[in-house]
Amino acid sequence: MKIFKFCILLVFLFNFNAVKASDDNLVIKITKNLRCLICQGQSVHDSDSEFANSLKIVVQNKINEGMMEDEIYNFLKTKYGEWILYEPELTKKTYILWLLPILLFLIGGAIIFKNLKIRNN
Amino acid sequence: MKTKIIFISLITFFVILFLIFYVGLKNTNIYTPKSNLNNKIPSFQAKIFDSEVYESSDEIFSNNSFYLLNIWSSWCIPCRDEHDFLIKLKKNKNIELIGLNYKDKKKNAKNFLSELNNPYKKILLDENGSISIEWGAYGVPESFLIHKKKVIKKIIGPINEISFLEIEKLLK
Numbered sequence A: 001m002k003i004f005k006f007c008i009l010l011v012f013l014f015n016f017n018a019v020k021a022s023d024d025n026l027v028i029k030i031t032k033n034l035r036c037l038i039c040q041g042q043s044v045h046d047s048d049s050e051f052a053n054s055l056k057i058v059v060q061n062k063i064n065e066g067m068m069e070d071e072i073y074n075f076l077k078t079k080y081g082e083w084i085l086y087e088p089e090l091t092k093k094t095y096i097l098w099l100l101p102i103l104l105f106l107i108g109g110a111i112i113f114k115n116l117k118i119r120n121n
Numbered sequence B: 001m002k003t004k005i006i007f008i009s010l011i012t013f014f015v016i017l018f019l020i021f022y023v024g025l026k027n028t029n030i031y032t033p034k035s036n037l038n039n040k041i042p043s044f045q046a047k048i049f050d051s052e053v054y055e056s057s058d059e060i061f062s063n064n065s066f067y068l069l070n071i072w073s074s075w076c077i078p079c080r081d082e083h084d085f086l087i088k089l090k091k092n093k094n095i096e097l098i099g100l101n102y103k104d105k106k107k108n109a110k111n112f113l114s115e116l117n118n119p120y121k122k123i124l125l126d127e128n129g130s131i132s133i134e135w136g137a138y139g140v141p142e143s144f145l146i147h148k149k150k151v152i153k154k155i156i157g158p159i160n161e162i163s164f165l166e167i168e169k170l171l172k
Helices: A002-030 A050-066 A071-081 A092-120 B002-026 B077-090 B108-114 B130-134 B161-171
Strands: B047-048 B054-056 B066-072 B095-102 B122-126 B141-148 B148-158
Touching: A002 A050, A002 A071, A050 A071, A050 B002, A050 B130, B066 B077, B066 B148, B077 B095, B077 B108, B077 B141, B095 B130, B122 B130, B148 B161
Parallel strands: B066 B095, B095 B122
Antiparallel strands: B047 B054, B047 B122, B066 B141, B141 B148
8 A cells, every 4th residue: 555655656746747847848938939128139048137037937927827828928929019029920011021931942942943954954 | 135134133132132231230229119008007916015915906006096107126226316206206196106116125125215215105016027027117117107097108217307297297
């Protein structure tokens, strides 16, 4: 019986650690995608400014409250604007930003393909 | 003909690139968040300075009158610069000043107020900076003019003569 109880305790402890680790990973993931408004050019994760440290606590609190990653981004977007996110959303303003690399890749591919075809002929 | 077209397109490309970089260099690259005016005040609970009492935002901003929420700290030098304006604002009966003491030591905050006088009707504690983030603030000092539970003006940095007059005008 003692061994059984010990096993249950071990399982509980290991699972608890896993939950904690996944929460920590999520905090790191989110804060790496947030721009620090004080040390502009650094992510909130990398920055040690007062603002960044407070934001790390807020992100952790929001996760504890049960908020999802997207909900946390939306919350911060309403407070500081979309600029706080390193990964901008696909909107009218960001069409070129998102689509230009794909377009350039396709054009480049088409040129290479055409040249190869000419060479083979 | 073909080389001419390539030459002209290259020149056009570099001229456009130059213009983009030239305009980009002239623009400031320091981002200031847009003031989300007419937004409802955030919902939060805060500890009252020098007590064990907690109050909710609904209790703090219960009236439909004007409030000025001022984020301050004893270690913040610009907070000293704006303090005279806060003392002047305190004399106006149409407004209540609420202080949000940001990441400060109690003893230092008390010394700061005894040295420069206390303009606040109520002081809230923000020990880890999370309440300031609920307000969309990112530094000290910052001030929010509130009317009917909505932010009608946001001042980033210390209150100066211009912003003081603007507040006075809005209070009339």
